[in-house]
Amino acid sequence: MDKFVLFGSYCENAIQKRVPFRDEHLSRLNKLKQEGILITLGPTKCNRYVFGVFEATSIDIVKKLLDEDVYWKEGIWTSLDIYPWTQAF
Template identity: 75%
Template sequence: MEQFVLFGTYCENAIAKRAPFRDQHLDRLSKLKDQGILITLGPTKCTRYVFGIFQAKTLEEVKKLLESDIYWKEGIWTSIDVYPWTQAF
């Protein structure tokens, strides 16, 4: 398994716009965490950016997971960039 880092952005008024989808989003993230795929994920304090770390076999696997998230489908996340990551410490 390799690690991948996510850098992304949220839409304007993300806090309000995400409300109808938040439970579905968090339930899914909880399952990914239980499976060992999701290490961590969350917004910056200003809620303009999202950051995450994933563990998976391929970059494509992580991209598919993110593109199938309700936040991506509903436009809450407006960009998602994923990169292979080497953890130094």
């Protein structure tokens, strides 16, 4: 299994705009965490950026998971960049 990091950004007023989708989003993330695919994910304190770490067999799997997320579909996330990552420690 390889690790991947996610760097992304949120739309303007994301805290308000995400309200109708938040439960669905968090429920899905919890499922991915239980499956061992999601290591961590969350916003920066300024709520402008999202950061995450995933463990999967390919970057395509991570891209597909993010494409299916309600935050991406509804425009809460406005950009998502995924990179293979080597964990040193």
